[in-house]
Amino acid sequence: MAVDRAREIRNAATPTADALVLGAGVAGLEAGRALRDAGLRVVVLEARDRVGGRVWTDRSLAPHPVELGAEVVHGDRADTWGLVRRLGLRTRRWPKQDESLVQLEDGRVLTMRAARAADPDYDATRTMALPGVAPGHDEDLDAYLRRVGWTGDQRRHVRRAFANAAGDDPQRLSAAAIVDGLTSDDAGEGDFRLPDGQDALPLALASGLDVRLGVAVTRVVAGPDGVGVVTRPAAADGPATRWHARAAVVALPLGVLQSGVVAFEPGLDDLKGDALAGLRMGPVIKLVYRLAAPPFDPGAGVEAVYARGAPPMWWTSSPPGSDTPIWTGFVSGDGAADLLRLGPEVALRRALSALEEAAGRPLAVVEGRVVAWPDDPWARGGYSHVVPGHHGARQRLAAPTPPLYWAGEATAPEGCAATVHGAVRSGARAAREVLAALGS
Numbered sequence: 049m050a051v052d053r054a055r056e057i058r059n060a061a062t063p064t065a066d067a068l069v070l071g072a073g074v075a076g077l078e079a080g081r082a083l084r085d086a087g088l089r090v091v092v093l094e095a096r097d098r099v100g101g102r103v104w105t106d107r108s109l110a111p112h113p114v115e116l117g118a119e120v121v122h123g124d125r126a127d128t129w130g131l132v133r134r135l136g137l138r139t140r141r142w143p144k145q146d147e148s149l150v151q152l153e154d155g156r157v158l159t160m161r162a163a164r165a166a167d168p169d170y171d172a173t174r175t176m177a178l179p180g181v182a183p184g185h186d187e188d189l190d191a192y193l194r195r196v197g198w199t200g201d202q203r204r205h206v207r208r209a210f211a212n213a214a215g216d217d218p219q220r221l222s223a224a225a226i227v228d229g230l231t232s233d234d235a236g237e238g239d240f241r242l243p244d245g246q247d248a249l250p251l252a253l254a255s256g257l258d259v260r261l262g263v264a265v266t267r268v269v270a271g272p273d274g275v276g277v278v279t280r281p282a283a284a285d286g287p288a289t290r291w292h293a294r295a296a297v298v299a300l301p302l303g304v305l306q307s308g309v310v311a312f313e314p315g316l317d318d319l320k321g322d323a324l325a326g327l328r329m330g331p332v333i334k335l336v337y338r339l340a341a342p343p344f345d346p347g348a349g350v351e352a353v354y355a356r357g358a359p360p361m362w363w364t365s366s367p368p369g370s371d372t373p374i375w376t377g378f379v380s381g382d383g384a385a386d387l388l389r390l391g392p393e394v395a396l397r398r399a400l401s402a403l404e405e406a407a408g409r410p411l412a413v414v415e416g417r418v419v420a421w422p423d424d425p426w427a428r429g430g431y432s433h434v435v436p437g438h439h440g441a442r443q444r445l446a447a448p449t450p451p452l453y454w455a456g457e458a459t460a461p462e463g464c465a466a467t468v469h470g471a472v473r474s475g476a477r478a479a480r481e482v483l484a485a486l487g488s
């Protein structure tokens with residue numbers, strides 16, 4: 049059946065390419081770039097009216113770029129550095145380790161250095177140095193930490209910091225996957241800002257590529273003679289366009305694949321088994337504020353705050369000396385879902401109270417924006433994590449099913465999944481698989 053459909057799509061197809069790439073996030077763009085550089089005719093199909101996907105830089109809120117999606121390069125050896133250096137992009141190490149402010153459970157607000165000295169529970173959780181006890185396959189992170197003897201206070205710190213950054217609450221995170229990620233991360237140390245905007249990365253990858261914007265993939269049919277893809281205009285009703293190629297790289301977000309809005313033949317269950325059920329898009333939101341005045345004395349150099357309420361993580365994207373104070377709250381899991389239920393206006397007010405509590409005074413807002421990634425139809429969540437009992441799902445999602453090849457942050461190895469560099473790595477891997485299969 050799928051064979052006939054692929055042929056049917058091919059017969060009616062716009063003459064197209066050797067390879068199609070579905071999705072122009074950094075994973076799809078890296079795959080497209082590598083295939084094009086190898087001499088293939090490549091077309092990238094993208095639903096949004098811009099490239100970059102979850103790399104999304106705003107230039108309307110402030111005179112400096114403000115990141116609404118990916119914010120920093122995680123690690124001094126992350127795969128993104130090759131591109132950053134080739135483009136000659138400015139970078140700035142983010143001094144959040146020692147100088148950040150931390151509001152401890154008892155309400156005290158200290159620098160991170162002082163908080164680590166004052167509170168052994170807090171200090172233990174900053175390094176996530178775990179004993180050499182292997183987690184059970186079905187164990188969630190909270191259960192695992194309890195089993196290895198972490199106290200309630202320590203686990204609360206983990207929820208606010210580590211798990212919040214991992215995209216969900218500890219009971220929803222696979223402990224086996226987390227421990228694998230902690231021990232296999234090869235990206236190195238530190239976080240680095242790109243002061244001229246993260247979007248320089250996707251824009252550079254897209255340069256010279258045939259990227260069709262505003263084109264939503266609705267159907268993908270794989271057969272022995274290649275791949276048929278149907279698209280429709282993303283913004284309005286419009287006629288379907290049919291494409292055909294020898295191979296396709298599927299670089300769509302996990303949330304889009306799980307939603308069923310793109311019909312696959314054979315079906316995703318046949319192609320991917322239980323891989324999709326083993327992964328979840330963490331609900332991740334950012335609340336971005338342009339404040340009337342900086343919340344902290346500019347001389348103190350405070351660039352990040354770990355608050356007691358939700359959002360627990362706050363940082364400023366304003367460069368030192370800027371007179372436009374932009375502060376971003378970052379929250380995932382139930383804390384994010386609770387804020388989203390309130391609607392944007394109330395959520396903005398409620399969330400700011402967490403920063404106000406740490407600052408010890410009310411803060412006046414010039415402009416605020418909720419960036420609700422779970423509500424974004426082309427992302428359907430922030431980034432992926434493994435569900436307890438499903439460690440290994442990423443590899444199953446990544447496995448090639450010729451003529452389809454799979455990329456995107458959810459398919460990256462655990463140590464770099466859910467990041468920009470992991471997505472880039474997955475795109476490079478999928479391109480190598482296509483080239484090997486096509487004998488190019």
Ligand SMILES: Cc1cc2nc3c(=O)[nH]c(=O)nc-3n(C[C@H](O)[C@H](O)[C@H](O)COP(=O)(O)OP(=O)(O)OC[C@H]3O[C@@H](n4cnc5c(N)ncnc54)[C@H](O)[C@@H]3O)c2cc1C
Pocket residue numbers: 070071072073074075076093094095096099100101102103116117118119120121122263264265266299300301304310332333334421425426427429430431455456457458465466467468469471
């Ligand atoms: C709030 C937030 C903060 C983050 N912070 C960081 C950070 O500081 N550092 C870091 O390294 N990473 C961070 N990340 C993660 C990082 O942004 C992602 O891992 C990475 O950008 C994912 O790239 P991707 O190409 O896999 O997916 P995406 O960027 O989502 O690309 C997929 C593309 O597919 C398109 N698409 C979807 N559906 C269709 C369709 N039907 N038809 C056609 N196109 C479609 C989408 O529009 C999108 O462009 C953050 C993410 C979020 C949400």
